Amino acid sequence: MTPKPEIRKAARLPLAFIPPGQEVRLAGFGDEIDPLQREQLTAYGLAESRPLKVLQQRPMTVILADEVELALEHAVARHIWVEKDLGEVPA
Amino acid sequence: MTATTAPNTAILLVGHPNVGKSVLFHRLTGAYVNVSNYPGTTVEVTRASARFDREAVLLDTPGVLALPSRSDDERATMRALLNEETRCLVQVGDAKNLRRTLTLTALLAELGVPMVLALNMHDEAAARGVTVDIPALAEELGIPVLATVATGGEGIGELTRSLGQARRPGALLHYDADSEADIARVDEAIGRLAPHPHLAARGLAILYLGGDAEVAAWLEAQAGGKFPEIKALRQAASHRTANKVSAVLARERSEAADTLATSVIQRAARSSPLLAQRVGQYVVHPLWGIPILLGVLYVVYEFVGVFGATTLVGLMEKDLFEGILNPAFTDFVTAAVDVPWIVELLVGQYGLWTMGMTYALALILPIVTTFFFAFGVLEDSGYLPRLSVIANRLFALIGLNGRAVLPMVLGLGCVTMATLTTRILHSPRERMITILLLALAIPCSAQLGVVLGMLGSVSFTAVLIWTLAMVGVLLLVGFLASRLIPGRRIPLVTELPPMRMPILGNVLKKTAGRLKWYLVEVIPLFLLGTFIMFVLDKTGALPGIIKVGEPLVTGWLGLPPEASAAFVMGFLRRDFGATGLFAMAHALSPIQAVVGMITITLFIPCFASLMMMVKEQGVKIALAMVAVIVPFAFLIGGLFNLLLHAVWS
Numbered sequence: 001m002t003p004k005p006e007i008r009k010a011a012r013l014p015l016a017f018i019p020p021g022q023e024v025r026l027a028g029f030g031d032e033i034d035p036l037q038r039e040q041l042t043a044y045g046l047a048e049s050r051p052l053k054v055l056q057q058r059p060m061t062v063i064l065a066d067e068v069e070l071a072l073e074h075a076v077a078r079h080i081w082v083e084k085d086l087g088e089v090p091a
Numbered sequence: 092m093t094a095t096t097a098p099n100t101a102i103l104l105v106g107h108p109n110v111g112k113s114v115l116f117h118r119l120t121g122a123y124v125n126v127s128n129y130p131g132t133t134v135e136v137t138r139a140s141a142r143f144d145r146e147a148v149l150l151d152t153p154g155v156l157a158l159p160s161r162s163d164d165e166r167a168t169m170r171a172l173l174n175e176e177t178r179c180l181v182q183v184g185d186a187k188n189l190r191r192t193l194t195l196t197a198l199l200a201e202l203g204v205p206m207v208l209a210l211n212m213h214d215e216a217a218a219r220g221v222t223v224d225i226p227a228l229a230e231e232l233g234i235p236v237l238a239t240v241a242t243g244g245e246g247i248g249e250l251t252r253s254l255g256q257a258r259r260p261g262a263l264l265h266y267d268a269d270s271e272a273d274i275a276r277v278d279e280a281i282g283r284l285a286p287h288p289h290l291a292a293r294g295l296a297i298l299y300l301g302g303d304a305e306v307a308a309w310l311e312a313q314a315g316g317k318f319p320e321i322k323a324l325r326q327a328a329s330h331r332t333a334n335k336v337s338a339v340l341a342r343e344r345s346e347a348a349d350t351l352a353t354s355v356i357q358r359a360a361r362s363s364p365l366l367a368q369r370v371g372q373y374v375v376h377p378l379w380g381i382p383i384l385l386g387v388l389y390v391v392y393e394f395v396g397v398f399g400a401t402t403l404v405g406l407m408e409k410d411l412f413e414g415i416l417n418p419a420f421t422d423f424v425t426a427a428v429d430v431p432w433i434v435e436l437l438v439g440q441y442g443l444w445t446m447g448m449t450y451a452l453a454l455i456l457p458i459v460t461t462f463f464f465a466f467g468v469l470e471d472s473g474y475l476p477r478l479s480v481i482a483n484r485l486f487a488l489i490g491l492n493g494r495a496v497l498p499m500v501l502g503l504g505c506v507t508m509a510t511l512t513t514r515i516l517h518s519p520r521e522r523m524i525t526i527l528l529l530a531l532a533i534p535c536s537a538q539l540g541v542v543l544g545m546l547g548s549v550s551f552t553a554v555l556i557w558t559l560a561m562v563g564v565l566l567l568v569g570f571l572a573s574r575l576i577p578g579r580r581i582p583l584v585t586e587l588p589p590m591r592m593p594i595l596g597n598v599l600k601k602t603a604g605r606l607k608w609y610l611v612e613v614i615p616l617f618l619l620g621t622f623i624m625f626v627l628d629k630t631g632a633l634p635g636i637i638k639v640g641e642p643l644v645t646g647w648l649g650l651p652p653e654a655s656a657a658f659v660m661g662f663l664r665r666d667f668g669a670t671g672l673f674a675m676a677h678a679l680s681p682i683q684a685v686v687g688m689i690t691i692t693l694f695i696p697c698f699a700s701l702m703m704m705v706k707e708q709g710v711k712i713a714l715a716m717v718a719v720i721v722p723f724a725f726l727i728g729g730l731f732n733l734l735l736h737a738v739w740s
């Protein structure tokens with residue numbers, strides 16, 4: 001059986017820092033996001049390893065997760081950690 | 092899995108916000124509930140008999156972002172689940188977002204109630220290249236699954252037929268071993284101490300462990316003195332894990348939904364975003380968002396303020412009422428009735444017809460009709476939730492977030508409806524501030540039309556001063572309230588539904604429904620108000636009130652003494668009072684017109700919205716708000732009188 005190719009990942013960055021147009025994966029929520037808001041984000045479909053696309057950063061962060069557009073204030077987007085896929089690790 | 096054999100009871104429509112439950116409800120019952128393209132349109136449960144089975148009752152529940160319930164609308168849905176004798180649940184889901192739909196299915200499936208899943212907005216999913224393998228999903232869930240497009244009526248027949256085949260779904264997941272052990276302990280305790288007549292104890296256990304306050308209250312009421320035993324089990328579960336139990340359970344449901352969704356979905360690669368998506372992005376664009384907003388406001392102003400309040404009101408008031416109906420009705424009454432006071436009651440200065448009906452039908456009806464139509468178009472286009480993104484920074488100044496823009500804009504239609512809609516806000520603090528601002532500085536459509544009609548005929552400057560006064564008061568009072576009312580501001584996280592071309596039929600239906608509601612509420616109050624004015628006039632009390640109010644109205648506000656009558660009328664409805672000022676517009680100077688409109692706009696809202704404030708905030712807080720609003724309105728009106736005389740004479 002061929003082993004699954006390993007995906008190289010970049011450092012974790014706050015979602016608020018990602019330029020519009022880029023696709024990233026959700027890495028986790030910071031402790032600054034309170035439990036209720038965390039539940040709300042999970043309910044919107046934001047979960048670890050899920051891909052999302054940043055559509056714009058001003059006046060708010062707007063992302064596309066699956067087919068849902070979400071607008072997040074920077075106070076929230078700053079504490080959502082994401083990572084960019086850098087492609088497969090060369091054999 | 093068991094086939095449904097339940098007796099004739101309720102069918103509940105349940106699902107996420109803005110997935111089309113209310114359109115489906117209308118299709119299945121014929122009853123119209125307000126339908127819009129933004130989350131939170133339904134804040135209370137609505138019921139009606141089903142078209143396909145007159146003995147079945149359908150319930151349209153408010154959208155739930157997630158269960159266990161947290162917000163007011165989620166709690167309303169949870170109460171319906173707990174208290175209705177449910178024959179079956181129809182989960183309405185968004186076909187283009189199956190993962191999220193199935194996350195909710197994973198919880199509903201545990202309740203042990205027969206279910207059908209309607210995957211709505213199938214057309215939008217297809218347009219985005221999303222295809223769901225419906226038969227495979229139905230097999231996995233063990234319940235009927237149907238593709239529907241509620242707005243176009245597609246799949247409704249199949250849905251109706253499938254209700255007879257509703258099944259209790261199998262569980263979508265087994266939680267981790269520790270969680271399962273916790274669930275089993277609470278499940279057993281509920282089954283023993285507080286069994287539910289039709290919901291499974293396991294489902295209630297999951298909801299209770301997840302922190303659902305409605306389920307907790309129901310269990311406490313059922314178990315009575317034994318409830319601490321159930322409560323102790325939840326405490327033990329929360330001590331066991333470092334993570335919050337509700338978060339662990341929600342994450343595992345989400346993972347299970349993800350796995351199932353991945354296995355039944357196919358996505359076609361799409362080269363470019365849809366036109367609707369591009370339009371949606373321009374609307375909240377940092378550069379284009381504001382010019383688009385100004386353009387929208389200009390079009391609404393032209394349609395409501397110019398076409399409605401000037402052209403249509405001119406046709407109705409001058410040509411129809413003053414030219415034809417009022418003289419004819421006056422001649423008829425004078426000829427037919429011998430008693431002079433009855434003649435005067437009907438067609439005199441404060442006549443039920445010449446004042447009450449003329450105000451309601453000739454002055455207000457054209458304005459609210461155009462406003463409700465324009466508002467319906469905006470609602471259905473999906474523009475309003477995007478407005479919350481543009482307005483967020485401004486609302487942050489007053490301790491709110493952009494979500495509050497929805498009740499505020501709705502308030503421009505009807506403050507009473509908007510006060511109810513504050514339930515979509517997440518904290519009691521946000522609701523209190525928003526209700527105060529709605530009562531104080533947001534004019535309803537009738538009043539807005541009167542203001543635009545009256546000040547528009549004075550000058551654009553007059554409209555601008557009034558607008559700046561309202562925005563200034565809104566920001567000032569909001570700023571002070573946000574500092575005085577304890578609690579913290581919640582940052583905005585909101586879904587932006589797709590931009591859609593409004594459907595004329597839905598906009599017209601909605602306009603007609605609102606007009607009906609408006610006329611039923613307004614005409615009796617306008618007639619009552621006119622009757623009170625007539626009695627006050629005839630008993631000599633009105634001149635007395637005008638005399639008592641003279642220092643305030645004539646001295647401080649600089650208005651003619653007769654304007655006191657408008658403020659008396661304003662106690663019943665602000666727009667009735669504003670219409671009173673509108674009717675005496677010819678006797679007012681530009682400054683008097685502006686001061687009069689500023690004061691009456693800030694005045695207490697109508698009786699119906701006062702009752703809604705009491706319902707939502709309690710008697711004490713509602714009365715405290717009124718006690719602040721009335722003197723504040725006169726204070727600001729007087730200050731503008733002084734200021735405008737200083738700079739505008």
